[in-house]
Amino acid sequence: MLFWRVKPLDKILETAGKKALTRQLGAFQLTMLGIGAVIGTGIFVLTAEAGQKAGPAMMVSFVIAAVVCGLAALAYSELAAMVPVSGSAYTYTYGVLGEALAWVVGWALVLEYAVAAGAVSVGWSGYMNGLLTSVGVDLPRALKTGPIDGGSFNLLAFLIALLVTVLLVVGTSKSAKVNAVLVSIKVAALVIFIAIAVPAAQAPNFEPFLPTGWGSPLGGIGVLGAAASIFFAYVGFDAVSTAAEETKNPNRNIPIGLIGSLAVCTVFYLLVSYGAVGSMGAQPMFDAAGVAIHPGTPAMAEACANSQALVCSREPLAHVMRMLGFANVGNAIGLAAALALPSVILMMMFGQTRIFFTMSRDGLLPEALSRIHPRFHTPHVVTLLTGLFVSLFAALFPVGILADISNSGTLFAFMAVAAGVLILRKREPNRHRPFRTPFAWIVCPAAIAGCLLLFLNLSGYTLSMFFGWAVLGIIIYRLYGYRHSELARDIRDAKAGEIPPPEPPFHEGPQA
Numbered sequence: 286m287l288f289w290r291v292k293p294l295d296k297i298l299e300t301a302g303k304k305a306l307t308r309q310l311g312a313f314q315l316t317m318l319g320i321g322a323v324i325g326t327g328i329f330v331l332t333a334e335a336g337q338k339a340g341p342a343m344m345v346s347f348v349i350a351a352v353v354c355g356l357a358a359l360a361y362s363e364l365a366a367m368v369p370v371s372g373s374a375y376t377y378t379y380g381v382l383g384e385a386l387a388w389v390v391g392w393a394l395v396l397e398y399a400v401a402a403g404a405v406s407v408g409w410s411g412y413m414n415g416l417l418t419s420v421g422v423d424l425p426r427a428l429k430t431g432p433i434d435g436g437s438f439n440l441l442a443f444l445i446a447l448l449v450t451v452l453l454v455v456g457t458s459k460s461a462k463v464n465a466v467l468v469s470i471k472v473a474a475l476v477i478f479i480a481i482a483v484p485a486a487q488a489p490n491f492e493p494f495l496p497t498g499w500g501s502p503l504g505g506i507g508v509l510g511a512a513a514s515i516f517f518a519y520v521g522f523d524a525v526s527t528a529a530e531e532t533k534n535p536n537r538n539i540p541i542g543l544i545g546s547l548a549v550c551t552v553f554y555l556l557v558s559y560g561a562v563g564s565m566g567a568q569p570m571f572d573a574a575g576v577a578i579h580p581g582t583p584a585m586a587e588a589c590a591n592s593q594a595l596v597c598s599r600e601p602l603a604h605v606m607r608m609l610g611f612a613n614v615g616n617a618i619g620l621a622a623a624l625a626l627p628s629v630i631l632m633m634m635f636g637q638t639r640i641f642f643t644m645s646r647d648g649l650l651p652e653a654l655s656r657i658h659p660r661f662h663t664p665h666v667v668t669l670l671t672g673l674f675v676s677l678f679a680a681l682f683p684v685g686i687l688a689d690i691s692n693s694g695t696l697f698a699f700m701a702v703a704a705g706v707l708i709l710r711k712r713e714p715n716r717h718r719p720f721r722t723p724f725a726w727i728v729c730p731a732a733i734a735g736c737l738l739l740f741l742n743l744s745g746y747t748l749s750m751f752f753g754w755a756v757l758g759i760i761i762y763r764l765y766g767y768r769h770s771e772l773a774r775d776i777r778d779a780k781a782g783e784i785p786p787p788e789p790p791f792h793e794g795p796q797a
Contacts (some may be wrong), residue, residue: 312538312545318632319546321468324475325629327518328557329602329622330408331688334580335558336567337596339511340496343567344558346511347518351551353739354519356732357699358547359722360706362540366720367709374698375640379647381705381712385759388766390701391644392758396694396751397520398637399675402446404687405629406679407431410441412600412623419616431681442679449630450672453638456661467628472553474621477614478602479556485609486563496569497577505689505744506577513742517688518554519547520695540720557602565605567595579744634675638668648774649766689743693751696740703732 310318335343364377375391414429430436500507505514532538561567569577570588578585580596589597598604600622606615642664645654658665706722707729722728740748767773 310532310538311534312541315532315538315542316545316549317468318635319542320472320549321628321632323519323546323550324468324471324553325405325626327515327520327688328475328554329600329626331514331518332558332561333596333598333601335511335515336562336601337569337577337580337585338497338500338506338514339508340493340569341491341562341567342495342497342508343511343515344555344562345508346515347551347554347558349508349512349735350516350519350739351547351554353512353516353699353732353735354547355544355551356728356735357703358543359728360699360703360725360732362543362720363706363718363722363725364702364709365539365543366535367716367718374702376643377705378701381708382701384649384766384770384772385762386701388644388649388762389755389758390698391640391649392762393694393697393751393755394640395637396691396754397698398633398640399671399678400687400694401517401520401691402449402630402633402637402675403442403678403682404691405626405633406442406446406675407439407682409445409623409626409630410439410679412619412626413441413445415600416620416623439680443676445627446630446634446672446676446679449627449634450668450676452631453635453668453672454658454661454663454665456663467625467631470621471625471628474602474618474625475553475557478606478618479553479560481609481611481614482560482564482605483556486560490563490566493568500742502741503743503745503748505579505742505747507742509738509742513692513739514689516692516696516739519550520691537719561595561601561605565595565608569596570594630675634668634671637675638664638671641667641671644766648770648772649762689747690750693740693743693747694754696736697751700733700736700740703729703736 332343335346339346361374368376368380375387375394378390379387410429414424417423424440427437428440431439495508497507497510500509500511504510532542570585570592572578572584572588578588593604593608595601595605600619603615603619603622606612606618641650642655644650645652645667654667654670655664656666657663706725709716710725
């Protein structure tokens, strides 16, 4: 299946030109969009889970995840600058590795964007329900959580996803302006946390530094297990590349948005994790046999029943502030998280709709999904359908292990992009590259190896979910996309003698 129906990059650009989106985003807006997508549930919620998996060494986990993302960002920047159209890793894979693998990558990106958007919506509803309760407005239990969590319908999660959907339909530039305000709130909250927690750090809180060791494949515990989860805290920077078709001067602005947003977020994460660990400690909970308990399990809930430990908190940053005697600051950080998390939902849904839009334009999904609104100039059909799916998903399901499931799809896509850079360097060495990945034959293999390392340190259950999702996607592709794609139509026409056969690498079978 490798190199099956490869779509030349020139053909991709030509297809995009037939039904193009309006270019209206600059470098600053892209960087803000990237920061808005990255800073969110990961740092505000997963800090506690990382502490349970790695203890104080979670700071090393943040570094490992950042390095892997940085290597992937360099690969993304080269392809995004060369092919400034919507679709992210899906589009790049289509132009390098072929239609079948491109479909699998696009299908995997649903885990990164739509699943993550639903998970963040659920996380936001938890913050908002807590804030409402504190002011005397307490929703019925049935409307606070979905049926799996003992409720019936998570009303607030459903409503926030719908609100973000409306923003995306109204227009990209308008949603970007709202996002900029939300990003400012998140950054301000993290700055306040750092200013208080970092000076309060004490050396004894870092001992023992490696209570769970480095971890092992499929174990989900240790520094590497924490890095595989913490990776979710960086997911979203690649969503900048999905906005390539709506970017002014994409050859310059896409690399700035990708690398700039990742660099800013990495600095914040290292300072926040140092402050959290140093000021309060982050030692894991162990069972009777001395084994670290997996987060999100009944055993963990039992161990945390009466504990004030950082690893037991569902709002770790606010919890640290309260334990340090800054209760009002803790409440303010909780409020900031509730105000700012919608920006993450916005960027996740933005990325998902643009990928579906591009897959529809390529014929792999029904053409109706790529219709553009005559007034707002946005892909309103696919946005509304995606928004409805995410809203219902958020209303009915808990967060659970969704972060890890999301990571599995993201890591797979990153590996495909890094491989694509190297293949194009050999196949089309003379193609203009506005941004070139430095030391590509070192950086890209390192990116692939890093992503594979984190992928294999996810839990066995998470990987089984990923491969099950991939199999479902292949079935859908075989039943619809294989016959209806634009390349399939062109190949049929060429065989019928209606048009000249396309030039390589636009072909049906493997390359010679």
